[in-house]
Amino acid sequence: MTVPESDGAQIEVVRVFTDPAGRFGNPLGIARYSAVENADHQALAARVGFSETVVVHDPDPATERVKMRIYTPKVELPFAGHPSVGTAWWLNDQRHPVKIIDVPAGPVEVATTDGITWARARAEWAPNFEFHQFEDAAAIATLDPADFPEGKHYCWGWTDEPRGAVRARMFAPAMGVPEDQATGAAAIRLTALLTRGLNITQGEGSQIFTEWDSDGWARVGGRVVADHPIVV
Template identity: 45%
Template structure:
């Protein structure tokens, strides 16, 4: 591993209305200093965040995304956070070109549901049932959700990656929110984890927008 790569930004993505919660993300702005995939994977595992992003071209928005145990062609909250940090109109991922925009306090991306990794979307009868769930054994990637207010599009959700890589529950998950929005065909206001907020909206031709607040930790 290239020992020179020590500088990275830490963001919280999909924060709640008062700035709390959100899923923690590491962004290595100068990814070219660590070009090898094996080194990137090892560094992501060393940091231990749900995802770590390596920026290969900050002007064009070319990025490479890793969990502690795998490389991802696309992921939601890393794209939302990195687009906000770089202030670019689009991101180039292995899955495709992700549109990006800022709207007041919210950072938005536009992506396609087929880019998202497979998730089990399981509906429960109430938000209380979702709140009461225990972390399942490693296996399927489970997105547990229930309506808080169906008429208003308000959802309660929790995410259990089930990868066995030390991340038992994701605080906020953009790709799963994208898939749920595509499945339901409507805009959603999702409260996930301990209090993170994810906003979504279907777009023409199968695209979906996913947005939230981003804060720079350091």
């Protein structure tokens, strides 16, 4: 039997894809499975209200793997980049590092190098987005979430094409997210579309890095910082 909410459960919070000073980034809620085992996880994510909340099992130290489920306020996702990067960093910070996060889409390889936490996945695991390229990247700042009442939209433009620098915003009311401050899955999709690594500035100032593998895999990475836990 499940209950619609989990009164008193502590949700850890990290901000994923911050700038070098630890500013901006996208909040991620992290719930330990043991604390919310009998709760309705989708209802819990809606109550938390972040673009994504994850439910994480205890890692297996023998295999260095962990199971994870990902929820937006409206739907469960088979894969998402910001939760994968954020959870990998958090587990490492908790002294329970893993090499693989098993999500419904498949095994996500994770690693941290020089302060950047990376997650490797296939582009087709990510949700489909409608991409809108802007010739004038400055115009992206003038967009209003109300302009996108439905669907999943990623608006982007080059700020320095030779260096792979991109300005972007994402609007996904279909996922219960009017605007997302940093979207790893969309970054992977765009990387696959352009078949090159990118340095993306999204939302107010979040920074996302990607790398393209010619065999169809891509990596998405960024900086993560701890934020204050919440109780729901």
